[in-house]
Amino acid sequence: MYAKKFGMPAILAKAEALEKRMPKDHPVLLELIPFIKNLRSGYNGEKKIHYFLKQIPSQRFYIFHDLRLPYGDTYFQLDFVLLSPKVIILLDGKNHSGKLTFDRNQMTQEYQDKRLVYENPIFQANRHKLLLHYFFEKHKIPKIAIESLVVISKSSTELMISPGYSEAQKKVCRASNLIERMDEIYHRYNLDLFDHKMLDKIKKLLIRSYTPLETDILAKFNIKTFEIISGVQCPNCLMFGMGFKRKNWICPFCQFVSQDAHIQAIADYFLLIKPSFTNPEIRAFLQVSSSRAATYLLSLLKFPYTGTTKGRIYCQPKDFL
Secondary structure (H helix, E strand, C coil), X not given: CEEECCCCCHHHHHHHHHHHCCCCCCCCHHHHHHHHHXXXXXXXXXXXXXXXXXXXXXXXXXXXXEEEEEECCEEEEEEEEEECCCEEEEEEEECCCCEEEECCCCEEEEECCEEEEECCHHXXXXXXXXXXXXXXXXXXXXXXXXXXXXXECCCCCEEEECCCCHHHHHHEEEHHHHHHHHHHHHHHCCCCCCCHHHHHHHHHHHHHHCCCCCXXXXXXXXXXXXXXXXXXXXXXXXXXXXXEECCEEECCCCCCEECCCHHHHHHHHHHHCCCEECHHHHHHHHCCCCHHHHHHHHHHHCCCEXXXXXXXXXXXXXXXX
């Protein structure tokens, strides 16, 4: 079962929110769209892995998705961590297209008449394995076997492993073969090293130590706040500028009516601007002229807040969208 649930990476959600709120002729899109495409590809690969992980017995592992842990002055990022009483399995997803060749010193991708060279992901998997051992050692967790797999998510990808490269033969697998490979690893270890108490301790340690990467997406792409398209987007025609009247949002372009179109706009505000706002700040972003109307909308959402009525600051809930 998932101890840290599967979900879209925050950086991808921020980048997609930025794309839809940029003018279509803005030059930043030349850089932003490929950036999103790369992130979306990685996330789609992880979704494929997630699909197969849902099919394994729920009592066998605690599963952690997108776990970023501190060690020393830096951090290391793990796609999936599967914790059991006798072995921990790390999964590193790859969603490349074309032909992938694993050599001892590198991985090459041949796609659309291009040849790209990458670090061998087995090196990264082995590095992550060592760092997790060091992390557990620091927190006085008893030693346990840690295994790793590099999972090729895209079924159309041609996979080649250099002759004699036995480590890659053991550690590289397709997503469609993931359950079988994990089952093989799991049954290779017969002794339970952790009891339920220790498993719970490790689970809490990993959740407590998780440190998400905070990215200011506007700063990353050198965008000023005034360049963002404000207003509420119509869920039907996707135009911005819905007007609020008599507790409804009405699109001036297609006449679509919605009672909750503002929720996605507020989510965009949290992703792009900051995780809190005052009544005047959100009114300006939603393009609502009435303070009373904004107060009504916020009362329905029941956001946590600090301060009195005039100086009230509304804060982003933990799992908002």
